Every structure is written in C-alpha cells, then in structure tokens.
Amino acid sequence: MLDDQLKQQLSSYLQLLQQPVVFTLDAGSSANGTKVRDFLNEVAALSPKLSIVEGHLKRQPSFTLDAQGEAPSGITFAGIPLGHEFESFVLALLQVSGHAPKISEKVRQQIEAIDQDLHFETFASLSCHNCPDVVQALDIMSLLNPHITHTMIEGGMFQDEAEANDIMAVPTVFLNGEEWHNGRATLEQLVNKAQGKAAVAAVNDDVSDKTYDVLIIGGGPAAGSAAIYSARKGLSTAVVADHIGGQPLETVGIENLIGTDYIEGEQLMQNIRTQMTKYKVTLIDGQTVTGLTAGSPVQVQLKGDTTLKGRTVIIATGAHWKNIGVPGEQEFRNKGVAYCPHCDGPLYKGKNVAVIGGGNSGIEAAIDLAGIASHVSVLEFGPKIGADAVLVEKARSLANVDLITNAQTTSIEGDGRVNGLVYTDRLSGDSKSLAVDGIFVQIGLVPNTGWLSECLDMDKQGQIIVDEKGATSLANVFAAGDCTNSAYKQIIISMGSGATAALGAFDALAREVTVKA
Template identity: 70%
Template sequence: MLAPELKQQLTAYFKLLEQPVVFSLDAGTSANGDKTKDFLTEVVALDPKLSVKQAVLKRQPSFTVDRAGSDPSGIVFAGVPLGHEFESFVLAVLQVSGHAPKISAAERQQILAIDTDLHFETFASLSCHNCPDVVQALNIMSVLNPHVSHTMIEGGMFQDEATAKNIMAVPTVFLNGKEWHNGRATLAELLAKIDGHEGAVPVDDDVASKLYDVLIIGGGPAAGAAAIYAARKGLATAVVADHLGGQPLETVGIENIPGTDYVTGQQLMDNITAQLTKYHVTQMSGQTVSGITGGAPVHVALQSGATLQSKTVIVATGAHWRQLGVPGEDEFRNKGVAYCPHCDGPLYKGKDVAVVGGGNSGLEAAIDLAGIARHVTVLEFAPAISADAVLQAKASALSNVDLIANAQTTAVLGDGRVTGLQYVDRDTQQSHSLTVDGVFVQIGLVPNTEFVGDSLKLNAHHEITVDRRGATSLAHVFAAGDCTDSAYKQIVIAMGSGATAALSAFADIAFVD
C-alpha cells in the first residue's frame, strides 16, 4: 500500500520516536478494513518501537495511537490517513511517543486548563487541504490533556455515516455528539471557540508592540513573494493573515509556473512558508485585519483589538470565490453547495453533481469530480465554454460530463440538503431543472478588500488601484496580487507583483530615512 518514497519518509521520521507506540486496530470485515490493516502492517514493519494489536472500537475500520504502557492518548483514526492526512498521522505518532508539539506556551496553558470532557469527531477527506489544520490541532489537545479525545473520520470511507449526519462539506467537527465547527481553523481559533470567544485570536504583546519596516497583509503567493523580497533586503518584515496559503491551497496541481513542470498548491505554499521561516519573517496567522490608517508609521487594526505599526504596508489579501446570489445558495451552503471540489468532492462518490462555471476552474473541477461522482453537469452563463482548449477537450472526452453553455442558474433546490438546481436557457428563456446532490460554484473571484473602507482607492470591481510600482492612493501603502486591478489573475503574476511591491517599499523606506 505504501509507496517506496512514503516508506522512506516514515523510516526517517520514526528514528525520532522517543517511546514505543502501539496501534489498537478494529479492522472489521470489509475491504476497507483490509486496507487499514495492510497500512498498519507496513507501518509497524518500519521500526521496532511500533506494534499493532486487535481491539474493539466504535467504528470499523479504525485504530488508536497510544504510548505503550501508558493511558490512551484519545487519538483515533477512522480510515487510512494518507493524502493530506499523512502528516497528521506522522505528527500524532511522534507526539504520542513523547515529542512536544510545536505550540506556544500560552496555547499549551490553554489546553492544560481544560477541565471538562471534550470528545471531538472530525469528518475529513484525504484531498482536503483545510482538514489537517483542524485534525492536528485537536490531536495536540488530546495528547496534552486527558479530558480531550479526537477521532478523525475519513468521509469517503464512512460515506454512509456522513450522509446520515447530513455532512456535505469538510472539515466538519462534532463535539460530544453535536455539530460544532465547519471549515478551516487554527489551534488558536479552536481554543478560543472552546473558551467561548470564537473569532478574534489575541496577538502576543511583544509581536504587536514592534515597529516593522514592512507589514504584509495576506497569506498567499503575492504576500509570500513580498515577504521574501523584503526580508532579503534586511527589512524587519511581518505577515498577518487569517491563514497562510491563500488560493493555491484550493488548487491540486499547478502546471504553468515557468521552470516548475508540476507542483501542488499545498507544496508551493509549504515551500514559501519554509522560506518565510528561513528569513525570520514574523508570521501572525488567525488574524483578521479591520482597517488601515495612514501616517508615519501606518497603523493596521486587527479584529482582536490589537494595532500593528509599520513604516510601510503591503496589502496582498487575494480574492475569494464569487457566489451565485440565487435563492437556496445560502440556505444549503455546506449542505450541498460547495466551493472547493478537492475538499468536498469525496463526499459525492456515486452521486450526481453540477458545476456552475465554464472557465478553467469550472472544467478542472468537473474533470476531478468525474472520477468520483456518477455524473457531472457543467453550466456556463456565457454563450460558449471559456476554458482553455486542452481542458475542454479533456472534459468533452469524459462520458459522464455534460457541458451546457448559455445557462443562467436561477435557484438551488433542497430539503435540508441540496436536491436539485434550476437554470434558464438564455436563448429560449425556457426553464430547466436538474436533479443533483451537490452544486460546486466556480464563477470567478471577488477581491478581499472589504476591510480597507475608504482608506484606499478602489475601482468599480472593488479592486485596489495601483501604479506600476504597486503604490496605492495612500502614502507608504502598496498592494499586490488578486486584490488589485491587475489585468490578469495568475499565481506567477501575483508573485511578480508581490516582489515589485516589496522593492517599492524598500525604496520608500530608503527615501524617507
């Protein structure tokens, strides 16, 4: 089951084991149980400190991760933790064996202070890039505090349970049997939610009190490139974002970066994050910026109540998926209406789905979903499908994909969850209905600029207007990437504009100083 390169990686990781670890397995009698048993058999063969024994657990197949001779850790994996959850599995094994999780002292204190029993269950998919943050955070809580336990449930393997619980998006977290959280979250955000303070995450005083040379708002490729260029110029650089990764995390494969034949969005942003660490860039994740005030220095207000100060600021907040704006979309969001086919696609195995949007993103989604769903219907508002010819050819060759142009989506239908979709043929004005279990919206992007208010000049599309140096209408403030009025929205263009903005910030500081 494990590819040679995965075995090699695991062997290297397991050399770091401090204490023996035992996996307690309840495989059941299904083919999925055989897969899970084979997975663990191959894993324990890699190091003598690992062993597996039979057990009786709540779900089949599933297994616990415990330190031999100690009380249970509370960590359970229901399914085979490969894909994006491979790292979650490795970290769980190492932390159970005695490796201290890499968290702040304040976070550790918050976890240790939990004095009520909390059992979390996270429904995840192996292709979901948002899920590992949640899974790993809840595993850390389980390792450190016996009051906390956590089960990761692979939604594709436990599809019947996911359907019974009306789970149509991942990650979905249940706490003590009740639905508690949906979507990406950091450890700090989850701890704040446990404490009853959902939303704002406090910023350390020593971080908030610094005067930075360059403060970059955003966590995507434009922000990453800006931070790397600024730090390499010797500038005191910080990045503040709700999460690090940006739009590339929703892209499985990237094949148009010159000199790089193929890279996943996750790999690309992991590489950028590693460079930020290498160049000692201060990283503030889990933060929402609420406003910018010009001056010398520029002030950046956070939703947590803190205010950051910097000689220059670069806004690189990217964009988010545009919504349909039709009846039923809000009502059935995460109950059949989805925006990330890679995350939520496995939950629609053998079902009929629709993709709204015939551009590159729409057809890439349709091609991916075609390997999972029974049938995929693509609806495009324009008179013709607009995706690249190579994607059109690939989608047209799939027997379970239909492409419909000139179709205006008018409503999402459902009863507790999505059951269908209505659209109008823009030529004939005839209304049509589709019976589908899911609707994936891929109709373009909206810039993340709500927080700037009237501080910066925006165009009619709410994009920040910039000049050729990336300068905005406010002194000492620059902008880069998909949140700006750049003609094209591409990763390589965002990176270039981030570098431009950083060099302009450097020149601005040199001129002022």
C-alpha cells in the same frame, strides 16, 4: 499500500520515536477493515517500537495510538490517514511517543485548564488541505488533557455516516455529538472556542510591539513574493494572514508557472512558506485584519483589539469565490453548495454533481470531479466555454462530463440538502432542471477588500487602485495581487506584483532615510 518513497520517509520519522507506541485496532469484517489492517501492518513493520493489539472501538475500522504503559492519548483515526492526513498521523505518532507539541506555553496552559469532558469528531477528506490543521490541533488538545478525546473520520470510508449527519463539506467537527465547527481553524482559535471565548488567535507581545519595515497583509503568492523580496533587501518583514496559502490551496495542479511544468497549489505555497522562513520573515497566522490607519507608522488593526505597526504596509489579501446570488445558495451552503472541489469532492463519490462556471477553474473542477462523481454537468452562462483549449478538450473526452452553454442558473433546490438546480436556456428561454447532489460554484472572484471601507481609492469592483510601483492612494501603503485592479488574475502575475510592491516599499523607505539625512 505504502509506496517505497513513503516507506522511506516514514522510516526516517520513526527513528525519532522516544518510547514504544501501541495501535489498538478494531478492523471489523469489511473490505475497508482489511485495508486498515494492511496499512497498520506495513507501518508497524518499519519500527520495533510499534505494535498492534486487537480491541473494541466505536467505529469499524478504526485504531487508537497510545504510548506503551501510559494513559490513553485520546487520539483515534477512523479510516486510513493517507493523503493530506498522513502528516497528521506521523505527528500523532511522534507526539504520543514523547515529543512535545511545538506550541506556546500560554496555549498549553489553556488546554490543560479545561476541566470538562470534550469528545471531538472531525469528518475529513484525504484531499482536503484545510483538514489537517484542525485534525492536528484537536489531536494536541487530546494528548495534553485527559478530559479531551478526538477522532478523525475519513469521510470517503465512512460515507454512510457522513450522509446521515448531512456532512457535505469538510472539515466538519462534532463536539459531544453536536455539530460544532466547520472549516479551517488554528489551534489557538479552537482552544478559545472550546473555552467559550471568541475564536481569535493570540498575538505575542514581542510581535505586536515591534514596528516592521514592511508589514504584509495576506497569505497568498503575492504576499509571499512581497515578503521574500522585502526580506532579501534587509528589511524587517512580517506577514499577517488568516491562513498562509491563499487561493492556490484550492488549485489541484498548476501547469502555467513558467519554468515549472507542473506543481500542486499546496506544494507551491509550502515552498513559499519555507522560503519566507529561510529569510526570517515573521509569520503571524490565524488572524483577521479589521482595519488600517494611515500615519507614521501605518497601523493595522486585528480582530481582538491587537494593532500591528509598519513603516510601510503591503495589502495582498487576494480574492474569494463569487456567489451566484440565486435562491438556495446560502440556505444550502455546506449542504450541497460548495466552492472547493478538491476538498469536498470525495464526499460526492458516485453522485451526480454540477459545476457552475466554464472558465479554467470550472473546467479544472469538472475534470477533477469526473474521477469521483458519477456524472458532472458544467453550466456556463455565455455562449462558449471560456477555459483554455487543452482543458476543454480534456473535459470533452470524458464520458461522464456534459458541457452546457447559455445556461443561467436561477435556483438551487433541496430538502435539508441539495437535490437539484434550475436553469434557464438563454437561447430558447426554457426552464430546465438537473437532479444533482452537489453544486460547485466556480464563477470568478471578489476582492477581499471589504475591511478597508473607504480609507483608500478603489474601483467600482472593490479593487485597490495601484500605480506602476504598486503604490496606493495612501502614503507608504502598497498593494499587490488579486485584490488590486490588475488586468488579469494569475498566480504568476500576483507574484510579479508582490515583488513590484516590495521594491516600491523599499524605494519609499530609502527616500525617507535620504530626506532625513
């Protein structure tokens, strides 16, 4: 189950265990239980500080992790924590063994102050890049407070339970048996929410009091490129974002990044984050930017009434998936209507699904889903599938993928959850129906610029208008990437525009110094 490379990586981590850890296993009698038992046996064989005992738990198969001779950690894994959850498993092991979680003292005190019983259960999929943040946060809360417990439930292994609870998007968190949270969140946001406060991550005073040479808004490749170029110029640089990663986190594989034959979107952004850290870029994660005020310095307002300051600001907020705008889309969001096939695809194992959109994103989604779902129907509004020829050829070679052109989706049907969609054949005018359990919308992007109101010049699509240096209509404010009026929306183009904006900001700062001199 664990390949040699994974065993080698895990062995190096297990050398850091401070005290013995005991797995309590309730495997049950199913084939999945055998898989979980085999997984734990392989893990335990790598360190003398690990052992397994039998027990009775709420779900089969599942297991807990507890320091030997200590109070229960409250952490349970239902299923096998591989894929993206392998990191969650390793961190839980180290923290249960005695390594203190790397969190602020303020957040630790907030967690320890909770005096009510909170039992969290998170439905996750192993391919979800959003899930580990939530799983790891709730594990930390469980470890630090005996009133709190947390179970990670692998949706693919517990598909019947996921269906019974109408789980059609991950991560979905239940608190004391009631649905409580959906989607990505930081530890600070979850702690605040558990305390009944607004889910806003705190910003340290030493961060908010500083005036940065370059303050970058956004967490994708344009922001990362701008940050690295700025920091290498010796400028004090900060990046503020709701999450570091951006759109590439929803990209399974990237094959058109020059000089790199293939890389997964998540790995690319991990590399960029590592490089930003190397150059001492201040990362202010888990924040929502609400406004911008021109001046010297430029001021950036955050949700929660915090203000950040920059001598120059680079807006690189990217874009989000466009809605279809038909009846049923909003009603069945997270109940069969999804936008990330990589995250939510495993929940549709053996089911019929549809992908709306025949561009690169849509066809890549169809190829990805074809290995999970029973059947995939791609609906393209135009007369021709617009994806790259190599992708179209691959999709056509798959027996369980249909490509339907001239299809205008008119409604999404369901009863509590999606069970079909209706589309119009634009050639014949006939109305047709498809029986599907899930619909993945991949029809393009909308710039994330609504928070800007009318403080700078934008085109009718809401894209920020920039010049050849990435400058906007506001002094010392630059923009880059998919939120701008760039002709093409590609990762490599976003990176280039981020570098351009950083050089533009550097030039503006250099000229400002020259004038003052």
